[in-house]
Amino acid sequence: xxxxxxxxxxxxxxxxxxxxxxxxxxxxxxxxxxxxxxxxxxxxxxxxxxxxxxxxxxxxxxxxxxxxxxxxxxxxxxxxxxxxxxxxxxxxxxxxxxxxxxxxxxxxxxxxxxxxxxxxxxxxxxxxxxxxxxxxxxxxxxxxxxxxxxxxxxxxxxxxxxxx
Amino acid sequence: xxxxxxxxxxxxxxxxxxxxxxxxxxxxxxxxxxxxxxxxxxxxxxxxxxxxxxxxxxxxxxxxxxxxxxxxxxxxxxxxxxxxxxxxxxxxxxxxxxxxxxxxxxxxxxxxxxxxxxxxxxxxxxxxxxxxxxxxxxxxxxxxxxxxxxxxxxxxxxxxxxxxxxxxxxxxxxxxxxxxxxxxxxxxxxxxxxxxxxxxxxxxxxxxxxxxxxxxxxxxxxxxxxxxxxxxxxxxxxxxxxxxxxxxxxxxxxxxxxxxxxxxxxxxxxxxxxxxxxxxxxxxxxxxxxxxxxxxxxxxxxxxxxxxxxxxxxxxxxxxxxxxxxxxxxxxxxxxxxxxxxxxxxxxxxxxxxxxxxxxxxxxxxxxxxxxxxxxxxxxxxxxxxxxxxxxxxxxxxxxxxxxxxxxxxxxxxxxxxxxxxxxxxxxxxxxxxxxxxxxxxxxxxxxxxxxxxxxxxxxxxxxxxxxxxxxxxxxxxxxxxxxxxxxxxxxxxxxxxxxxxxxxxxxxxxxxxxxxxxxxxxxxxxxxxxxxxxxxxxxxxxxxxxxxxxxxxxxxxxxxxxxxxxxxxxxxxxxxxxxxxxxxxxxxxxxxxxxxx
Numbered sequence: 058x059x060x061x062x063x064x065x066x067x068x069x070x071x072x073x074x075x076x077x078x079x080x081x082x083x084x085x086x087x088x089x090x091x092x093x094x095x096x097x098x099x100x101x102x103x104x105x106x107x108x109x110x111x112x113x114x115x116x117x118x119x120x121x122x123x124x125x126x127x128x129x130x131x132x133x134x135x136x137x138x139x140x141x142x143x144x145x146x147x148x149x150x151x152x153x154x155x156x157x158x159x160x161x162x163x164x165x166x167x168x169x170x171x172x173x174x175x176x177x178x179x180x181x182x183x184x185x186x187x188x189x190x191x192x193x194x195x196x197x198x199x200x201x202x203x204x205x206x207x208x209x210x211x212x213x214x215x216x217x218x219x220x221x
Numbered sequence: 222x223x224x225x226x227x228x229x230x231x232x233x234x235x236x237x238x239x240x241x242x243x244x245x246x247x248x249x250x251x252x253x254x255x256x257x258x259x260x261x262x263x264x265x266x267x268x269x270x271x272x273x274x275x276x277x278x279x280x281x282x283x284x285x286x287x288x289x290x291x292x293x294x295x296x297x298x299x300x301x302x303x304x305x306x307x308x309x310x311x312x313x314x315x316x317x318x319x320x321x322x323x324x325x326x327x328x329x330x331x332x333x334x335x336x337x338x339x340x341x342x343x344x345x346x347x348x349x350x351x352x353x354x355x356x357x358x359x360x361x362x363x364x365x366x367x368x369x370x371x372x373x374x375x376x377x378x379x380x381x382x383x384x385x386x387x388x389x390x391x392x393x394x395x396x397x398x399x400x401x402x403x404x405x406x407x408x409x410x411x412x413x414x415x416x417x418x419x420x421x422x423x424x425x426x427x428x429x430x431x432x433x434x435x436x437x438x439x440x441x442x443x444x445x446x447x448x449x450x451x452x453x454x455x456x457x458x459x460x461x462x463x464x465x466x467x468x469x470x471x472x473x474x475x476x477x478x479x480x481x482x483x484x485x486x487x488x489x490x491x492x493x494x495x496x497x498x499x500x501x502x503x504x505x506x507x508x509x510x511x512x513x514x515x516x517x518x519x520x521x522x523x524x525x526x527x528x529x530x531x532x533x534x535x536x537x538x539x540x541x542x543x544x545x546x547x548x549x550x551x552x553x554x555x556x557x558x559x560x561x562x563x564x565x566x567x568x569x570x571x572x573x574x575x576x577x578x579x580x581x582x583x584x585x586x587x588x589x590x591x592x593x594x595x596x597x598x599x600x601x602x603x604x605x606x607x608x609x610x611x612x613x614x615x616x617x618x619x620x621x622x623x624x625x626x627x628x629x630x631x632x633x634x635x636x637x638x639x640x641x642x643x644x645x646x647x648x649x650x651x652x653x654x655x656x657x658x659x660x661x662x663x664x665x666x667x668x669x670x671x672x673x674x675x676x677x678x679x680x681x682x683x684x685x686x687x688x689x690x691x692x693x694x695x696x697x698x699x700x701x702x703x704x705x706x707x708x709x710x711x712x713x714x715x716x717x718x719x720x721x722x723x724x725x726x727x728x729x730x731x732x733x734x735x736x737x738x739x740x741x742x743x744x745x746x747x748x749x750x751x752x753x754x755x756x757x758x759x760x761x762x763x764x765x766x767x768x769x770x771x772x773x774x775x776x777x778x779x780x781x782x783x784x785x786x787x788x789x790x791x792x793x794x795x796x797x798x799x800x801x802x803x804x805x806x807x808x809x810x811x812x813x814x815x816x817x818x819x
Binding site: 093095127131132150153154187189191192194206211 | 423515517536585
């Protein structure tokens with residue numbers, strides 16, 4: 058999976074770090090704990106910048122390379138923080154044959170933001186996602202926890218306007 | 222005394238269109254009318270007819286409401302539940318009947334008539350978050366029977382005799398897999414695992430089973446564990462499925478409370494417990510060895526086989542890994558017997574198969590049919606055909622590993638071997654329907670783009686080969702293809718298939734090969750005529766204005782972002798194709814449908 062490195066400054070707090078270390082401790086001895094640790098870390102920080110990976114490496118005894126290797130292998134691990142408004146465009150097959158590619162193009166055009174990145178002010182992030190399983194509603198986009206289905210390119214501007 | 226049950230679908234499709242709010246509103250409305258002791262509201266798993274969601278069924282009448290909105294709830298309560306008059310405008314048209322008290326049974330509608338629900342039998346019927354409802358449907362009876370009446374070898378023999386084959390796509394006989402892992406029981410640590418990493422885009426069978434009937438999977442895993450001599454199980458589930466994960470967590474907790482997981486199950490001395498591990502979005506982790514590497518906490522890269530997981534699997538121990546749908550069949554086979562199961566299906570493919578119908582089809586949703594049902598029955602009868610008066614062009618099965626089935630083969634009975642013979646594969650059950658507006662070259666490119674992104678990079682044929690395939694397809698789509706490219710595609714595809722390490726690479730060229738096999742003319746049109754017959758590939762399209770229809774309103778010229786449209790008021794306009802960036806803004810804005818693409 059190709060990943061864009063982040064340009065947003067790391068703003069982790071001491072409390073977050075303590076919480077993460079506590080999670081690592083509670084998983085000590087669990088076989089194959091690296092994935093659950095990374096998932097917990099992403100829950101705590103919202104993403105996995107190199108600073109967080111370093112904490113994990115330090116406290117698990119794994120090398121930073123190993124932590125980085127696992128973090129970059131899986132698409133769900135984000136190296137970029139999600140925007141305040143996080144947009145996902147489903148590019149599963151059912152959505153694709155119903156035109157989700159055009160919808161993504163239109164969102165990219167309106168926001169001026171390439172897929173897989175976050176605006177520098179942290180407001181919007183855009184992702185082309187794998188199938189989210191709402192194929193009955195294809196084509197589908199998600200904005201934070203809201204799902205918009207059966208869309209056409211013409212609906213995009215109106216929906217985005219609600220969030221600007 | 223409860224006089225009515227209101228079932229509301231809580232599958233992902235209906236949840237996405239607001240069924241949780243409807244459920245809350247229904248409970249509130251019923252409480253407001255003081256009916257809470259008479260009417261029970263149940264959130265269920267998927268009914269299958271996702272296209273018409275959110276769905277609600279009211280029993281005992283069996284009234285099937287479709288496309289329900291929160292605003293409709295007071296009317297349903299007031300009219301139907303209080304006064305006994307179903308809200309006609311919301312009733313699914315296929316179930317409308319003369320007699321208002323007896324709706325046409327769902328099993329008689331075109332969508333359900335030819336279906337046979339085995340793996341999905343409890344989906345949309347029970348509340349998946351209540352173990353008692355599962356037990357009331359003979360839940361855990363199969364586990365009880367296995368533990369008290371059958372030896373582990375009996376169990377394996379039963380599954381072998383049933384002819385059950387893996388529903389994840391490969392079609393390997395499940396009983397054989399169990400047999401290979403069964404040696405040396407009691408002396409070796411073994412594992413059972415469940416593959417719920419449903420990565421095939423457009424497929425949601427496994428998710429619906431986990432959401433609608435999670436206990437069936439738990440029960441079946443316990444049975445498998447007993448059969449091979451394992452005491453621990455892992456479910457590897459996609460993190461993208463929050464509802465499925467939640468229900469599985471609830472189900473495991475309830476099963477533990479009831480003593481159906483844990484130590485000394487049914488007082489037989491058999492111990493079994495299970496754990497959930499979340500995937501993190503890697504398609505390759507659907508491959509068995511990659512899945513196990515991922516559970517172990519590493520990059521999910523596959524490893525060479527042999528040794529097979531039955532010998533050396535999870536944490537280096539013998540492991541049985543089955544797919545969710547495979548497991549969902551197990552308790553039924555134990556309870557109803559081998560003969561019952563073998564009565565469904567074709568000679569070499571027994572039982573049923575769940576398909577996720579998607580794409581250009583009226584009834585998108587989840588269907589389960591006996592093996593051997595033809596594609597025509599699934600698409601035209603159950604699926605309700607192609608919407609908007611378009612024609613069927615092809616169906617795609619098996620996702621990025623599969624191929625397409627053209628209209629000429631629509632009468633093929635669907636089973637494992639037939640699909641392989643025509644160059645596709647069963648896959649996990651995604652079935653995407655395409656009409657004349659789908660470009661098959663673009664579709665092949667779509668899948669290759671997916672595999673290039675998802676190739677783990679461990680072996681060269683897959684890592685580099687798929688990228689080269691994608692480049693050739695890009696070249697053809699851009700209008701720069703040459704006829705020799707078709708030979709290159711074929712040659713390279715065959716190398717990738719034979720030399721890749723795992724299933725991902727070995728099947729990645731299938732979308733290319735099968736579109737080349739059945740839609741070669743479309744490739745030729747892209748290469749020789751520089752045209753995209755379906756009107757999809759932008760580089761080969763030209764936007765044009767029909768001078769007879771154009772009224773000269775100038776709207777398109779004002780909308781065009783690059784000033785490619787010229788003309789004077791009230792005279793037909795023209796598009797400068799050299800300047801045109803093919804954004805389609807003019808076509809969207811034209812009120813007279815005077816702009817077309819070719």
